[in-house]
Amino acid sequence: MIYQGKQKIWSEYQKEIPDDRWFYVRSCIRQNFFPGSERMFMEICRNVLGKDFYETEHHTTCGGIAYHCDTIPQETVMTIVARQFALMTEAGYENYVASCITSFGNYAEILETWREFPELEAKIRELLWKACRREFNKPKYLAHASDLIYKYRNEIASRAKYRLVNKETGEPLKVVEHIGCHYSKMFPSKGVGGAEYPYVLCGMVEAWGGNVIDYPERRHCCGYGFRQYHVKANRGYSLSNTYKKFESMEPYHPDMIITNCPGCPYFLDRWQYVIAESEGKTYGQNGYGIPVFTYEEVAGLVLGYDPWDLGLQLHQVAVEPLLDKIGVEYNPEDKYKGLNKKDIMRPGLPDVLKCC
Amino acid sequence: MKENIVIIGGGIAGLEAAGQLLKLGYSPIIIERTERLGGHVASWHRLFPDMSPAKELVDGLVAAASGANIFLNTEISFVNRLKDSYNIMLSNGISIITRIMLVTTGFSVFDASKKEEYGYGVYDQVITNRDLEHWFNGNADPRIDNSAMNAVGFVHCVGSRDEKARNSQCSKVCCITAVKQAIEIRQKFPEASVYCFYMDLRMFGKKYEDFYINAQRDYGIRFIRGRVSEVSENIEGKVVIKAEDTLSGKPVKVTLDLLVLMAGMVCSQASSRVAGMIPLPTDSDGFLKSKDNVYGVVESPKEGIFYAGACTGPKTVPEALAEARAAALDVHLFINGLK
Amino acid sequence: MDFGFRISPSSAINLDNVDLTLFERLHEMEPDVYKCMACGSCSATCPASVYSGMSIRKVILCLQRGREKEAFRMMKNCMLCGKCTMVCPRGINTRHLILSISKLYSETK
Numbered sequence: 001m002i003y004q005g006k007q008k009i010w011s012e013y014q015k016e017i018p019d020d021r022w023f024y025v026r027s028c029i030r031q032n033f034f035p036g037s038e039r040m041f042m043e044i045c046r047n048v049l050g051k052d053f054y055e056t057e058h059h060t061t062c063g064g065i066a067y068h069c070d071t072i073p074q075e076t077v078m079t080i081v082a083r084q085f086a087l088m089t090e091a092g093y094e095n096y097v098a099s100c101i102t103s104f105g106n107y108a109e110i111l112e113t114w115r116e117f118p119e120l121e122a123k124i125r126e127l128l129w130k131a132c133r134r135e136f137n138k139p140k141y142l143a144h145a146s147d148l149i150y151k152y153r154n155e156i157a158s159r160a161k162y163r164l165v166n167k168e169t170g171e172p173l174k175v176v177e178h179i180g181c182h183y184s185k186m187f188p189s190k191g192v193g194g195a196e197y198p199y200v201l202c203g204m205v206e207a208w209g210g211n212v213i214d215y216p217e218r219r220h221c222c223g224y225g226f227r228q229y230h231v232k233a234n235r236g237y238s239l240s241n242t243y244k245k246f247e248s249m250e251p252y253h254p255d256m257i258i259t260n261c262p263g264c265p266y267f268l269d270r271w272q273y274v275i276a277e278s279e280g281k282t283y284g285q286n287g288y289g290i291p292v293f294t295y296e297e298v299a300g301l302v303l304g305y306d307p308w309d310l311g312l313q314l315h316q317v318a319v320e321p322l323l324d325k326i327g328v329e330y331n332p333e334d335k336y337k338g339l340n341k342k343d344i345m346r347p348g349l350p351d352v353l354k355c356c
Numbered sequence: 357m358k359e360n361i362v363i364i365g366g367g368i369a370g371l372e373a374a375g376q377l378l379k380l381g382y383s384p385i386i387i388e389r390t391e392r393l394g395g396h397v398a399s400w401h402r403l404f405p406d407m408s409p410a411k412e413l414v415d416g417l418v419a420a421a422s423g424a425n426i427f428l429n430t431e432i433s434f435v436n437r438l439k440d441s442y443n444i445m446l447s448n449g450i451s452i453i454t455r456i457m458l459v460t461t462g463f464s465v466f467d468a469s470k471k472e473e474y475g476y477g478v479y480d481q482v483i484t485n486r487d488l489e490h491w492f493n494g495n496a497d498p499r500i501d502n503s504a505m506n507a508v509g510f511v512h513c514v515g516s517r518d519e520k521a522r523n524s525q526c527s528k529v530c531c532i533t534a535v536k537q538a539i540e541i542r543q544k545f546p547e548a549s550v551y552c553f554y555m556d557l558r559m560f561g562k563k564y565e566d567f568y569i570n571a572q573r574d575y576g577i578r579f580i581r582g583r584v585s586e587v588s589e590n591i592e593g594k595v596v597i598k599a600e601d602t603l604s605g606k607p608v609k610v611t612l613d614l615l616v617l618m619a620g621m622v623c624s625q626a627s628s629r630v631a632g633m634i635p636l637p638t639d640s641d642g643f644l645k646s647k648d649n650v651y652g653v654v655e656s657p658k659e660g661i662f663y664a665g666a667c668t669g670p671k672t673v674p675e676a677l678a679e680a681r682a683a684a685l686d687v688h689l690f691i692n693g694l695k
Numbered sequence: 696m697d698f699g700f701r702i703s704p705s706s707a708i709n710l711d712n713v714d715l716t717l718f719e720r721l722h723e724m725e726p727d728v729y730k731c732m733a734c735g736s737c738s739a740t741c742p743a744s745v746y747s748g749m750s751i752r753k754v755i756l757c758l759q760r761g762r763e764k765e766a767f768r769m770m771k772n773c774m775l776c777g778k779c780t781m782v783c784p785r786g787i788n789t790r791h792l793i794l795s796i797s798k799l800y801s802e803t804k
Binding site: 549551557569572573574576577578579581601603604606607608609610611 | 706707708709710711715719722726727729730732733753756757759760762785
Binding site: 001002005008009194196197214215216217218251252 | 477480586589590593596
């Protein structure tokens with residue numbers, strides 16, 4: 001691997017990301033999958049770094065899941081998106097940041113489609129007006145939330161309590177980074193680092209002390225692929241893709257996986273259980289799995305937030321071996337205690353995949 | 357009045373034209389940007405289809421052109437149009453007044469790192485046809501010298517017939533060069549499996565088809581119809597490639613010790629620069645535009661300015677040489693017409 | 696545990712795992728086997744092709760991709776009429792090739 005070669009490509013794909021004043025929209029599914037992540041994003045941006053991030057309870061889904069599952073027409077998705085832009089315009093913001101990769105891809109695709117077919121944009125403006133009497137400006141800047149954490153990575157590093165380093169050996173942790181397909185594969189120039197060698201997560205890992213692993217199936221899809229997972233008859237394809245990735249990264253013995261998509265961390269995490277049950281195979285040390293994180297969770301960890309406040313107890317793969325490796329302080333007793341120490345009950349443990 | 361003939365570019369086309377013009381009694385001037393003559397061919401090892409040494413050809417051409425007035429390490433600073441001639445200012449301070457220019461500025465090898473998915477410049481074991489030829493020419497290359505070489509792959513059409521790389525043209529020589537280099541690899545490493553990933557095989561030239569059959573039948577080169585889509589590196593530092601075996605309609609994957617990208621020909625920056633100064637038009641493929649692509653390939657649309665070789669599009673060595681001779685004759689006839 | 700779905704087998708051909716020892720022996724016996732350029736004229740003219748799926752082009756390809764069983768299934772339908780030999784532009788003696796494949800691969804099975 002020639003690191004300078006990647007640096008050259010990274011330097012060619014640097015997108016402009018304004019430092020402040022963003023309109024934030026959440027994902028449909030992330031608050032269920034990884035409930036601490038979006039909260040942590042706002043915590044870091046607003047409270048740690050003191051930036052202006054606005055959000056409103058009036059925003060809805062972007063329609064991306066239905067769009068990719070081919071269940072609603074494109075005009076409908078566009079009108080939903082136009083309404084989100086109207087909310088941003090009404091709130092007085094020009095920079096639009098999405099928590100979800102598919103939303104980000106959806107927005108990027110719609111803006112590009114409007115650029116190519118201005119008559120379609122005119123039609124959507126009319127539809128939006130008829131539907132809810134709203135008008136919108138298109139965002140001046142569009143970002144994915146990981147672009148922002150990438151932008152703030154060094155500020156986060158300077159305030160970090162922990163680094164992605166094995167505290168026993170002093171060695172950097174071996175980190176697999178996984179980018180959501182809709183981040184830059186459709187529009188390489190819209191992603192930090194492009195589509196073949198995205199830098200957005202690598203930059204965070206490097207800034208926080210870890211070592212990025214480049215393995216043969218790095219670019220491959222996590223396996224979610226809406227119509228693969230959502231249709232049960234196709235679910236085997238979803239699992240197979242994930243399996244393929246784990247088989248490919250296995251020789252590198254990664255310590256952890258960092259992702260920037262709603263679906264990827266979920267499937268890379270949960271399918272490890274299914275692979276363990278159906279194939280009898282685990283990929284971490286001593287029968288454990290490889291813990292999978294969202295970038296906000298990793299940012300929260302290095303900043304010293306309590307792992308259980310980050311929602312890490314909702315992961316299938318146990319995170320404790322990694323926390324111990326880094327030296328993160330946590331109370332095992334509090335793992336299944338919710339807000340105000342309320343007992344949220346312990347799940348059953350799987351047979352094959354070792355969990356805590 | 358003695359006419360100055362300025363040949364821009366000391367590659368094989370420029371040298372051959374100069375040699376011919378010398379024989380016709382003229383004293384041409386060769387302006388060469390680099391420190392040596394012979395262009396791309398001078399760093400090549402052997403030439404298809406007969407494996408003749410490139411050095412012999414270039415040495416012969418240089419010897420035949422040695423009577424010309426040759427400026428090495430010299431660029432054209434600017435060109436002024438005078439009433440019926442041009443004033444060419446060189447970077448060495450010399451200026452030449454001429455009515456006749458022969459543009460032999462050649463081509464550039466496509467920058468293979470632009471095809472990011474192939475990882476040239478990122479993955480250690482990915483090289484280009486030019487890198488391999490330099491190694492054949494006796495230059496050490498740790499990527500080849502230090503690896504096992506059990507499996508080697510060639511990717512055809514890298515930056516050719518590729519609209520995303522902004523080169524829709526076929527580079528003409530890469531198919532047959534891949535066949536040649538694949539055979540040479542098998543000769544050096546008889547145990548190696550050698551794969552060629554192609555879209556089409558364009559064996560248009562004399563003896564090319566025989567050479568191709570030779571590669572298949574006698575050297576067991578495995579031709580797989582399908583374009584490589586993605587290259588990555590495994591933990592041992594080997595290259596893993598993905599393609600479709602379009603003949604069986606299945607995805608195919610293979611681990612290789614070395615991957616050779618057959619980088620194509622693009623219009624050189626030097627050609628564009630010279631064209632901009634005179635000025636000369638470029639054709640839709642980015643190469644310099646001839647007066648006519650059938651009847652007047654070696655003539656530019658401007659009187660007294662001629663072309664030879666790959667500045668007007670990808671050419672094989674014999675084609676470039678034939679054009680150089682044709683251009684020399686056109687120059688001669690043009691000068692006769694002036695009298 | 697049965698989840699009602701499982702890991703699907705990959706349809707990709709992994710050339711790292713294809714053992715071409717036999718094919719290389721075939722190549723020694725029949726050097727022309729590598730000359731096939733997959734033009735398809737053999738299959739187009741084959742009387743068995745349209746009914747049984749026999750295609751000597753595909754047989755040659757399958758053997759190179761480690762899919763011998765598929766090749767043998769096709770070859771069972773060959774009646775050795777020799778029409779493919781007549782049309783092959785590369786002059787491959789397909790009839791002779793089929794016999795060599797049968798001999799070589801049955802010897803080792």
